[in-house]
Amino acid sequence: MIDGLLEALRIGFGFLWTAAWAIIMGLTITSLVQVYVSKERMAQVLGDGSIGSLVKATLFGAASSGCSFGAVAIGKGLFKKGAHVVNFLAFMFASTNLIVELGLMIVILLGWKFLAAELIGGLILIAVTAVLVHLTLPENLFEEVRESLAARDAESGIDEDPTCGMEGKDEFSLTTENGETLKFCSDGCMETYRQQAAGTGDWQDDDLRSWGGWYRIANQFRKEWSMIWKDVVGGFLISGFVIVFVPQRVWNALFLQGEGLLVTAENAVMGTAIAVISFVGSMGNVPFAVALWGGGIGFAGVIAFVYADLITIPVLNVYRKYYGWKVMAYILAVFFVTMAFTGFVMEILFDAFGIVPDLAGGQTATEQTYFALDYTFYLNLIAFGLTGFLTYVYRQGLGAPGQYRDPVCGMRTDAESPTTTYDGKTYRFCSKSCKRTFEGDPGRFTDEPPTVEEATSGHTHH
Structure with a gap:
């Protein structure tokens, strides 16, 4: 048992060490985009169900945070302000599946073929979701929810964070010049608001040639990491324990083995179902997907599992709180069907081109050496140095708007x-x-x- 625990920890932390530089670099790029790409008019341009608005929702999402709960909160804000159902669903999916840091993690831990499936399949999934919603959207269901949402929040005394849309807390509050009290979900969001109030955010006024620009990126980096670190670290550690302690017969019982359309379809459905009950969201499901792949799960099942971080039980509970049981069930049904279907399609497509990844011949997680003086070591040194630099800029307040x-x-x-x-x-x-x-x-x-x-x-x- 002790040897098993140590091996599980070695694999979990080994995965984390392998992907650390990719996570840090990805979060840095995301932070830069978050700081300098304005989203003030998102709700206005996402109000109709046109293809143009769907494309914009996808691009906005890809430029946003990788946190599942953050994506759901921002989606709620867009929905309340008039965004079409299709667009706010596309935004949420893109902001958790089409982001830089996730792509880098997939390449490092699963390979480029999985990344190609994630990106191509993500676009297919959004298109299929749009068609399905237009065909099945219950008449007036979402409009009634939209009308009651703001009133319910007001009656419940819920104060939304003006920067991210999540629920504000009393300990993170400030009073504006006109006497209005604003509440934020974290000190990072409160600092972001102060920055926005202190400057325009234009490259010309506060770019990377000034400490002010680096300070804003440092604060955003800090906020991004604070939202995802539990999912990331938890996902890596859970994957290590799953690899060591879940016997092969469990995977064989859950997933059909062999070839054929039935096997592919069952793997895709089962991969999505496991994601729902896994409690692992955001980027933490990528190392878990490595465990599934190592257990012999089909390509369709692994891809569908990675897609499905927006329908885990904790996230479904947030939908229920925001929109009620009916809308939660509708979102679950739409996402479950489209995620499983897209996973199925991606394996069929990749098989047609002869590029389905082959696990045979590769090293298993228990056979790998994670800590060595190789390119990962040097890339991590650079990434940790960047993290230290951003932390120093933030802690010293270099270029901060306050005196x-x-x-x-x-x-x-x-x-x-x-x-x-x-x-x-x-x-x-x-x-x-x-x-x-x-x-x-x-x-x-x-x-x-x-x-x-x-x-x-x-x-x-x-």
Whole structure:
């Protein structure tokens, strides 16, 4: 048992080490796009069911975050503001399946053929989803939900994060100049809002030639990582345990073996079904897919499994909370059918061209050596160096819009922020929550010298 646990951890962390540079580089590119690609008019241009709007929804999604829950939250915001059902479904799928970091992970862990299937199949899936929705959309179902959604949120006292659409929390709140209190899901989103309020975000005004541009990317990188790290790390560790402890007879019982259309179809359906109950979303399902592939699961089943991170049980529960049981069931049915069907089509297509990947002859996960002085080592050194640089930029506040640093959380703030005086100095905070935390134990936050201004008689608590 102990040997098995150690081997599972070796494989899980080995997968993580192998893909670390790809995840970091992908998140950096995503952060850059998130900072400099404006999405203010997305809901306006996604309001109809035309092909043009569908293409735009796909492109917007591919330029967005890779977090399943973040994609669902943004999709909800687009839907509330008038986006067509097809478009907000396409946006959610693209933002979790057609993003840079996922593609890099697939290439590293599964190979280029799986990446080709992911990209080509993703576009096919979106097209099939659009046709299916237009043919089956219940009359007025989504319009009724749209009308009641905003009212229900208001009655429940739910405050949406203005930057990402997720539910805001009291501890991440600030008051604007006009007296409006805004709540955010995290300090990263709150900082993003402050950045947007402080500048235009144009390349000409705040690009990578300035510290301000790097600071915004560093904050976005931090926010992106905070949304996905649990899924990523959990997915890698789970995959190691699945590879070591799930016997081959289990895979043989769940998935038909051999060749033929029936085997391909059953593998695609079963791969999608396992994704639903796996609880592994976002990019964490890629290492899990490696475990399935190593267990002898067909190409169609593995591809369908990777597609299906938007219908895991935790995500379905979010749909239920947002839209109710009927809409949740409809989204599950549409995505399940299209994901399984597309996985089936991709194996048939790749088989016709003779490019279906062959697991035979390759090293198994238990046979691989993960930690060696090879290209992965050097790429990880570069990636970790980049992470350290971005962390340094953020923590030092280089180019941040605020003049002062919050001693509690490190965020930058300005002269209009909440203040308190301690030991003859005035400290400024990003929120009332940080101010209260500081006042509860000032000595804890004054060991390291923060950015302060000398107290004067005119300074008081806000």
